[in-house]
Amino acid sequence: MGSRLGGIFWSLIFLAVPVLGVATFAIAPSYNIWLPKNVSEHGSSIDGLFYFILALTGVVFIATEGLLFWFIWKYDAAKAKGPATYIHGSHTLEVVWTIIPAATLLFLAIYQMNTWADVKMRRPAMAPTVEVVARQFEWRLRYPGRDGMLGTRDDLFLTNDLHLPVDEDVLIQLKSMDVLHSFFLPNFRIKQDAVPGMKIPVWFKAKETGQFDIVCAELCGWGHYKMKGRVTIESRADFDRWLEETYARQEATQPAPEDTVAAAAD
Amino acid sequence: MSTATASTLSHGTATSLPPARKPRPVAEFLSTYVFSKDHKVIGLQFLFSTLLWFLIGGLLALAVRWQIAWPWSDVPVLGKLFAQQGGQMAPEFYTMLFTMHATVMIFLVIIPILAGAFGNFLIPLMIGADDMAFPTLNMLSYWFMWPAFLLFGASFFVEGGAASGGWTSYPPLSTNVNSAPGSGWGQTLWLLGLTMVGVSSMLGSVNYMTTIILMRAPGMTMFRLPMTIWAMFITAVLQAFALPVLTAAGFMQLTDRMIGTGFFTPEGNVVNNSLASTGGGQPLLWQHLFWFYSHPAVYIMILPAMGMVSDILTTFARKPLFGYRPMVYSIAGIAGLGFIVWGHHMFMSGMNPALGITFMVSTMMIALPSAVKTFNWLGTVWGGRIQFTTSMLFALSFVSMFIIGGLSGIFMAATPVDIFIHDTYFIVAHFHYVLFAGTAMGVWAAIYFWFPKMFGRTMNEFWGKVHFFLTFIFLNGTFFTMHILGAVGFPRRLADAYHYETFHHLQPLNAFLTWCAIGMVASQIIFAANFFWSMFFGPIAGRNPWNSNTLEWSAPSPPGHGNFDFQPVVYRGPYEYSVPGVEKDHLMQTDPPNAVAAAAVAAAH
Numbered sequence: 117m118g119s120r121l122g123g124i125f126w127s128l129i130f131l132a133v134p135v136l137g138v139a140t141f142a143i144a145p146s147y148n149i150w151l152p153k154n155v156s157e158h159g160s161s162i163d164g165l166f167y168f169i170l171a172l173t174g175v176v177f178i179a180t181e182g183l184l185f186w187f188i189w190k191y192d193a194a195k196a197k198g199p200a201t202y203i204h205g206s207h208t209l210e211v212v213w214t215i216i217p218a219a220t221l222l223f224l225a226i227y228q229m230n231t232w233a234d235v236k237m238r239r240p241a242m243a244p245t246v247e248v249v250a251r252q253f254e255w256r257l258r259y260p261g262r263d264g265m266l267g268t269r270d271d272l273f274l275t276n277d278l279h280l281p282v283d284e285d286v287l288i289q290l291k292s293m294d295v296l297h298s299f300f301l302p303n304f305r306i307k308q309d310a311v312p313g314m315k316i317p318v319w320f321k322a323k324e325t326g327q328f329d330i331v332c333a334e335l336c337g338w339g340h341y342k343m344k345g346r347v348t349i350e351s352r353a354d355f356d357r358w359l360e361e362t363y364a365r366q367e368a369t370q371p372a373p374e375d376t377v378a379a380a381a382d
Numbered sequence: 383m384s385t386a387t388a389s390t391l392s393h394g395t396a397t398s399l400p401p402a403r404k405p406r407p408v409a410e411f412l413s414t415y416v417f418s419k420d421h422k423v424i425g426l427q428f429l430f431s432t433l434l435w436f437l438i439g440g441l442l443a444l445a446v447r448w449q450i451a452w453p454w455s456d457v458p459v460l461g462k463l464f465a466q467q468g469g470q471m472a473p474e475f476y477t478m479l480f481t482m483h484a485t486v487m488i489f490l491v492i493i494p495i496l497a498g499a500f501g502n503f504l505i506p507l508m509i510g511a512d513d514m515a516f517p518t519l520n521m522l523s524y525w526f527m528w529p530a531f532l533l534f535g536a537s538f539f540v541e542g543g544a545a546s547g548g549w550t551s552y553p554p555l556s557t558n559v560n561s562a563p564g565s566g567w568g569q570t571l572w573l574l575g576l577t578m579v580g581v582s583s584m585l586g587s588v589n590y591m592t593t594i595i596l597m598r599a600p601g602m603t604m605f606r607l608p609m610t611i612w613a614m615f616i617t618a619v620l621q622a623f624a625l626p627v628l629t630a631a632g633f634m635q636l637t638d639r640m641i642g643t644g645f646f647t648p649e650g651n652v653v654n655n656s657l658a659s660t661g662g663g664q665p666l667l668w669q670h671l672f673w674f675y676s677h678p679a680v681y682i683m684i685l686p687a688m689g690m691v692s693d694i695l696t697t698f699a700r701k702p703l704f705g706y707r708p709m710v711y712s713i714a715g716i717a718g719l720g721f722i723v724w725g726h727h728m729f730m731s732g733m734n735p736a737l738g739i740t741f742m743v744s745t746m747m748i749a750l751p752s753a754v755k756t757f758n759w760l761g762t763v764w765g766g767r768i769q770f771t772t773s774m775l776f777a778l779s780f781v782s783m784f785i786i787g788g789l790s791g792i793f794m795a796a797t798p799v800d801i802f803i804h805d806t807y808f809i810v811a812h813f814h815y816v817l818f819a820g821t822a823m824g825v826w827a828a829i830y831f832w833f834p835k836m837f838g839r840t841m842n843e844f845w846g847k848v849h850f851f852l853t854f855i856f857l858n859g860t861f862f863t864m865h866i867l868g869a870v871g872f873p874r875r876l877a878d879a880y881h882y883e884t885f886h887h888l889q890p891l892n893a894f895l896t897w898c899a900i901g902m903v904a905s906q907i908i909f910a911a912n913f914f915w916s917m918f919f920g921p922i923a924g925r926n927p928w929n930s931n932t933l934e935w936s937a938p939s940p941p942g943h944g945n946f947d948f949q950p951v952v953y954r955g956p957y958e959y960s961v962p963g964v965e966k967d968h969l970m971q972t973d974p975p976n977a978v979a980a981a982a983v984a985a986a987h
Contacts (some may be wrong), residue, residue, distance in 0.1 A: 126770050128777075129854065137862060144866040149891060151802075151869055152884050162798045169796055173789040180785050183760050188778065193700070193767035199967060200960040201765030205705035205758070214708075214755045216751050224480065224796065225746040229739055231798040236735035252561070294653040295555040296665060298730060298805060302871035302884045305802045311732045312554060313648025313666055329884045333730075333805040333873045335548045335560045337475035337555060341877040353651050 123192030130188055134181035138174070152302045155349065157321040159305035161231045171225070182280075226272040239317050244289040245280065248318075250297035251347065253339035255330060259359060270364050276345040282325050288318040298334035301347060309334050318377040322349040398545040417525075419517035420943055424524050426836060429829075431527065433497040433766050435486055440903045442483035444896075449476050451889070451896035453878035471705050474563045476877040477546040480683030481564065484549035485534065485572065488683070489579045492821055494527060496686040497586050497621070500828055501614045505590055505834065507934035507941065510599025510950035515592040530623065533575035537568045545572035548875065550676070553646035553668050557638045560654040573636050580629045587621035590614055599933065601952030605710070606971065608932045608956040609703065612710050613689025616717045620678045620685075624721070628675030631668060638663070669731055673724035681720045683817060685713055687824030688755060690786075691777045693956070694831050695759060697930040698774035699766025700967050705758040712758075719748040729797050730804045737798050745795040752788050756781065767960070767967075771928070772846030776827035779854055780820055787815030805875075808868025814861045817911035821872035826853075826909070833916065834923030838939045841916040845908055852905035859898030863891060929968050932956045936972045 144150050154163055190196065249256040254275050261270030266289070280286045290299055292310035299318060299330055300307045308318045330345030348360065387769060406610050411474045448457055449471050456469030469839050471479075496890045502520065506513050537544040546564025547556035555561045594607075594615045609614075637643040644660030646668045651658040696703045703709065725733060725741030770775065790812040794800045803809065826849075834840045872885055879885040926935040950972050958969040964976070 121767070122770050126775060130778065130782055133786075136858070137786070140862055140866060144869065148887060149866045149870055152871060162802060165796060166793070166799050166802070169793050169799060173792055177785060177789055180756060180760065184763065184778070184782055184785075187760065187763040187766075188768060191699070191763065191766045191768050193769050196767055199962070200699065200701040202702065202960050202962055203704070203765065204702045204957075205708065205761065205805060209757075209761070210705055210708045211756070214750065214754055216748070216845070216876070217753045221746040221749055221792075222743075224792065225743045228742060228796045228798050232735065232739065232742070234799060235798060238740070270860060277533070293556070294651065295561050296552050300805075300871070300873065302802070307730050307801050307804055309731045311648075312651050313661075313664065314666075314732050316732050327883075329882045331871075331873055331882060331884070334554070335477065335555065335875045338472075338477055338546070340477070340875060341879065344485045344882060 120192065120194045123189070123194050127189040127192070129187055130181070131185040132176050134185070137177065137181070141170075141174075150246070154303060154305060155322055155324040155326065156301075156304040156306065156354055157323055158231065158235050159303075160318075161234070162305045165228060165231060168227075169309065172220070174361050195234055195318040235320075240285045240287060242285065243289050244317075245286040246278065247289040248278070248299060249311070250290070250292040250299065250332070250336075250343075252294050252333070252337050253343040255292075255299075255343070255345040261363065269361070272359065272366060274362065276330070278345060279328060279355055279358050280322060280347060280349055281352045282322045282349050284352070285319060285321050290318050291314045296334045297332050297336045300331040300333035302329065302331060303328040304347075325351065325354075327350045373380065386781055394506045402834060410870075417521060419513070419521045421502050421506050421514045421517070421520060422836075422941065422945075424520055425499050425501075427524050428498030428527075429495050429836075431524075431531070432491050432499060435490040435531075436495075437906070439483055439486035439491055440713050440906070442479055442486060445471070446476070446479045446483055446898060447896040447899045449479075449877055452894040453573065453880065456676035456685060463516075471877075473877040474546060475543065477548075477562070477658060477875070478543045480569070481546050481548050482534070482538070482544050485545070487789045487817070488549060489576060490527075490531065490678075492683045493826055494577070495681070496683065496821070497583065497590070497614070497617060500529070500610075500686060500825075500832070501586065501590055501617075503832065504610055504934065505593055505614055506597070507835070507937060507945055508608050508932050509594060509597060510933045510952065511593060511597035512944045512946065514589050515597055516589050519585045519589050523589065524581045526582040526585065530575045530578035530582065532692045533571045533578065537571035540567040542566040542568055542570065544568040551668075552634065552659075552674060553635065553638065553663075553665050554648075554651055554653060555633060557646055558651070558658065559639075560656055569915060570636070570639060573632050573639075577629060580625050580632070583621050584625055587618040587625070590618040591622065594618075597762050599950045599952055602933075602971075603952075605707070606952055608689070609692035609713075610686070610689040610710060610932075612934075613685045613687075613692075613713055617682050617685045617712050620682050620717050620720065624675045624678040624682075627671055628679075631671035631675070634671075635668065642889065652859070657800060666728070666731060666733060669728050669733075670724070673727045674721075677724040677727065678720045680813075680816070681716055682868065684784075684821050684824075685716065687780065687828075688713070690828040690831075691720060691780045691824050692762070692934065693930075694777040694827050695762050695781075696957050696959060697928050698769045698771055698777070699763050700769070701762060701766040702959055703758070704761030704764070705754075705955065706955065708754055709758050710756045715751035716748060719744060719751070722967055723748055726795060726800075729800050735797075742797045746792070749788060749792060749795070752784075756785060756788065763874070767931050771830070772841070772843055772850055773928075775826045775847065775850045775854075776823050776830065777836045779794065779850070780824045783815055783819030783823060783857075786862070787812060787820055790815060802871060803868050805873055806868040806870075807864045807872045807874065810874055811861055811864030811868055815863070819861060823853075823857075826850075829913075831928070832934075833913075833920075834927045835934055835937075835939050835941070837917050837920075838923055839916055839918075839920030839921045840922060840927055842912050845912045849905060849908045849912065854910070856898045856902035856905060857888075860895050860902055863895055863898075867891065867895075890933055926970075929966070931958060931968050931970050933971055936970055939984060 247258040257274040259272040260266045290310050292312045297310040328347050332343035457471050542563035545568045546562050559566050634645045642660045644663045646665050647658050647663045649661035723745045726745040729738050923939050952971045953975050960967045
């Protein structure tokens with residue numbers, strides 16, 4: 117059925133899949149369409165795992181798509197002579213291509229565990245640096261103030277403007293007032309849903325100073341897209357000074373807003 | 383087998399009347415074409431309904447893409463119909479669009495087109511039965527889709543619009559009327575519609591299992607079943623076991639909304655400055671229940687396509703299926719493991735991270751049967767004599783695209799990597815490669831393949847290939863680029879992400895995606911024209927236009943009521959192509975044994 121020309125054309129279409137696929141991934145970084153700059157300590161091991169899986173799946177992708185192309189090219193009925201090979205399978209091959217992927221996948225799973233535990237399970241023993249309460253459509257922040265305890269008179273209240281010190285562990289207590297949200301810091305490789313009724317710890321160590329995005333990554337209603345915050349990473353001295361100044365400003369202008377206290381209370 | 387259908391076995395046409403009854407044209411028309419109990423008519427009813435919703439779902443997707451590519455600019459056509467401020471789309475309208483796009487595509491297109499349309503049409507024909515075990519249940523399974531169609535359809539026009547809490551309907555966004563405009567009547571209708579789809583699926587599932595177990599033709603052992611039937615069978619089992627959980631969860635959400643049961647509402651929940659009257663629930667409970675169904679459901683949405691593609695590949699490679707039993711076992715493996723991986727949707731949800739590790743291991747392992755299937759498809763093509771029909775091109779592209787969708791799944795199975803890519807376009811790329819580039823391409827392969835059996839005529843090959851070429855190019859333009867969007871962390875479901883420093887430069891790429899999506903939807907005009915033109919004017923097909931082996935090809939095209947004009951007896955498995963020493967290159971399952979062939983087949987097993 118069909119001419120040899122048709123077979124060549126369609127084979128090349130299937131060859132285009134791995135060629136253009138790899139090309140897309142190769143070109144994207146030069147247009148800055150790639151992993152955003154990482155500034156957290158654990159982020160580099162997450163990126164490392166991403167690249168590891170990318171390499172592994174890349175090889176499998178090229179190999180399987182290449183084979184598919186080659187078979188389509190070679191076994192075109194208009195070209196290949198004689199009848200098709202009459203074979204129902206191969207026990208050896210089945211065993212080989214079951215055991216090798218099984219071992220690889222199991223290894224991959226085990227290989228991930230340590231990083232996962234670092235980011236989500238091995239919580240540093242410290243009091244929360246800041247409490248983040250998500251709300252339609254803003255991030256409400258509460259710093260414990262000089263006494264280091266949340267829920268006391270000297271708490272500092274802010275919205276969307278998160279400041280954190282560089283080069284030290286920070287622990288965020290994440291909550292939500294209303295619906296689900298997700299606290300997403302692309303540059304820190306941090307993401308954690310905020311769930312009403314739960315207090316979820318989030319921790320990381322920033323490696324660089326600068327300003328970065330806080331994105332809401334879980335649908336939270338019509339204003340989901342604009343639930344934007346900024347995180348400023350600064351030196352300990354700058355951070356302390358900022359805390360002092362902001363607190364002084366809060367005391368000078370108004371008492372802590374009551375609804376925030378009520379909502380943020382445990 | 384029922385006596386009614388047995389008595390009509392010898393009739394060739396669907397319109398033949400039982401004797402000694404006065405013809406009543408209207409009633410006759412209604413019982414033949416509308417409230418029909420014939421599995422083929424029901425299958426076609428499912429096919430036409432789902433293809434219509436496919437169009438609606440596609441247009442919803444285009445509206446979503448429009449907003450992402452050119453936020454807040456006037457929407458052509460749709461803008462005049464719906465949006466409030468001139469032709470511009472409101473953000474709540476946008477949330478409604480993607481919610482209903484996913485809802486329509488999953489519940490009104492993919493699930494019913496696979497199980498409802500192809501399951502119904504193919505199961506009795508491929509196992510050699512005259513109809514389903516329970517024809518009335520079968521009819522009801524189609525007609526229960528109509529309340530769902532009407533409920534989902536009507537929800538667009540109620541106050542606040544259709545559901546807008548995402549197709550996953552996570553509470554409290556979905557349960558609290560103050561949290562979103564679509565969480566009013568829209569969400570209630572959504573839940574009721576979902577329940578109706580569930581009733582339909584359950585009626586179908588019970589029927590498919592019974593039919594496949596009890597009504598196979600003489601000689602049709604379980605291990606002589608074509609892969610399509612194995613896939614439909616295991617899908618039916620999945621449906622039967624997973625669906626009750628979703629139905630229960632749906633009712634819990636309904637009572638949360640209607641009478642304040644508070645299953646999913648935590649204590650002290652304050653939405654939009656109003657305190658919830660109830661509490662004591664857990665939002666994560668919904669996620670567990672929802673995904674306990676909806677993860678197996680993603681296999682419900684791909685396994686039948688895998689089965690159909692296996693049959694199409696063997697036909698047009700003129701070669702036995704490579705590793706028939708491993709293929710069956712891997713489908714069973716996917717179904718079994720499919721029940722213990724739901725937590726991978728919840729890695730970032732606040733679920734115990736130690737539990738995340740368990741789900742990571744099971745999720746990694748479920749890639750294994752998919753890999754085995756892929757290798758066996760490659761093995762099937764190897765050494766074949768490939769005929770480049772439109773159906774074959776779609777089937778080959780299913781394999782090619784499923785590789786991409788399968789491999790990208792590994793990234794998100796890896797919990798640490800998922801921290802970054804969760805809820806980004808990487809996920810959107812992944813499931814569109816599985817569901818659109820996989821299942822939808824498989825469905826097209828199946829439509830081109832079984833069209834002659836459905837309507838007695840073949841579709842136009844030239845325009846079929848044009849349709850394939852354009853769809854294939856545009857789908858990759860649309861969905862492959864989503865991977866690199868995801869690599870930037872570009873989040874899903876944002877009406878406008880360009881005000882973020884991280885994403886501000888991604889608009890041109892998104893515009894490119896949208897143009898490809900427009901091209902992809904536009905290409906379907908060719909398909910629609912070919913489909914309807916061929917139905918009436920295509921070349922007459924005959925019983926077996928593709929020289930295929932399975933039972934349905936020994937029945938007339940289209941088969942009359944009762945399907946077979948002879949009693950099919952099965953002598954061999956479905957994949958005896960290019961048997962050495964046999965004159966023709968295929969041995970149908972019904973071909974009487976011949977000494978040479980029997981020896982060759984015996985030697986090969």
